[in-house]
Amino acid sequence: MVRPSSAALAGFFDGVNAIYSFGDSLADTGNLIREVNNSFSFAISHLPYGETTLIIFKEPTGRATDGLLIIDYFALALRLPFVQPYLEKDGDFTHGINFAVGGATALDSSFFEEKGLVLFTNSSLGVQLQWFKAYLKSICSSSAECTHKLANTLFLLGEIGGNDYNYPLLEGKSLQETTGYLPYVVKRIIDAAEEVVEAGAVKIVIPGNFPIGCLPIYLTVYKTPNQEAYDEHGCLKSLNKFAKLHNKVLIKGIKALRVTYQHATFVYADYYNAFMHLITNAASLGFDENLLLKSCCGIGGEYNYNASQTCGAPGVPVCQNPAKQISWDGLHLTQEAYKDIAQTLISGEYTEPKLYECVENKE
Numbered sequence: 001m002v003r004p005s006s007a008a009l010a011g012f013f014d015g016v017n018a019i020y021s022f023g024d025s026l027a028d029t030g031n032l033i034r035e036v037n038n039s040f041s042f043a044i045s046h047l048p049y050g051e052t053t054l055i056i057f058k059e060p061t062g063r064a065t066d067g068l069l070i071i072d073y074f075a076l077a078l079r080l081p082f083v084q085p086y087l088e089k090d091g092d093f094t095h096g097i098n099f100a101v102g103g104a105t106a107l108d109s110s111f112f113e114e115k116g117l118v119l120f121t122n123s124s125l126g127v128q129l130q131w132f133k134a135y136l137k138s139i140c141s142s143s144a145e146c147t148h149k150l151a152n153t154l155f156l157l158g159e160i161g162g163n164d165y166n167y168p169l170l171e172g173k174s175l176q177e178t179t180g181y182l183p184y185v186v187k188r189i190i191d192a193a194e195e196v197v198e199a200g201a202v203k204i205v206i207p208g209n210f211p212i213g214c215l216p217i218y219l220t221v222y223k224t225p226n227q228e229a230y231d232e233h234g235c236l237k238s239l240n241k242f243a244k245l246h247n248k249v250l251i252k253g254i255k256a257l258r259v260t261y262q263h264a265t266f267v268y269a270d271y272y273n274a275f276m277h278l279i280t281n282a283a284s285l286g287f288d289e290n291l292l293l294k295s296c297c298g299i300g301g302e303y304n305y306n307a308s309q310t311c312g313a314p315g316v317p318v319c320q321n322p323a324k325q326i327s328w329d330g331l332h333l334t335q336e337a338y339k340d341i342a343q344t345l346i347s348g349e350y351t352e353p354k355l356y357e358c359v360e361n362k363e
Helices: 006-013 051-057 070-077 109-113 125-139 143-150 162-170 175-179 182-199 216-221 237-260 271-280 335-346 355-362
Strands: 018-022 096-098 153-157 203-207 265-269
Touching: 018 070, 018 125, 070 153, 070 335, 109 162, 125 143, 125 182, 143 182, 153 182, 162 175, 162 182, 162 216, 175 237, 182 203, 182 237, 237 265, 237 271, 271 335
Parallel strands: 018 096, 018 153, 153 203, 203 265
Antiparallel strands: none
């Protein structure tokens, strides 16, 4: 793992001794599988999930990939322990705590239940914030003490919001209807950022959404003979346009946060272009250019994805070398993809502002 440059450390990471994380399966290090009676967590609690990190953890951890996640590479870069899930009994949270839950939404579950949508979990961003506040009460005797403790804590607020679109789009709602959710989703993320800052956070990273039109699950569900629907990479234009819209509105909200809370640093993590960097530089990064839009763990179809036989189900094979592919199971990425994305983020290549500029901008 490439360590942050000295400039990046001086700009943003300097002094960070803990990581607090919120989000969904892109950041969950084990909360979903610890939720009681959660049948959706069964697959990710067993092989082949976690197969690449058996030498580290000895067993699958509940990470929705073959190995490590972006948050894990942030921890490695900062020389911190891997961040343990909040629901881990007797967890060591000295250097951070992870509230992210696979399948979580930014909006509360009631929003989706009213629309007849079935969720994997009710542990929305709001619930995660409740956990966060309860945890703070257990370690701080006053708001001043909390502010002191959180001064050197890195907050990763997401990725969150992707599932607010995944559920409706993959359960048959139109893109037009789902687009109507977008302002509410972004507002909830921005409100959450305000909540953690009010609690004492001063270093906050807020990721955008991936180009979902490049994911095997969407390429399979929305497959069309109309070649005009695809870009030069074979990704679906309409879905990527939607992801860009989410990110555009999110960036606008982050800019407003900077005006209101000038003592804090808000960094936008450009997951969209960090992902596209993998696509456009696949060969030099070691990925197989013939497998960029195919799942490693999956079966059938042009994209090696079948909704009725997903990764972890009996008889579903796994590719021989996950490091050669970007997609792990059709929705989540491989460890190698997450590692490369994390490296570009930590270097500041796909963050706004650049991490090494953060201190300079505040002087």
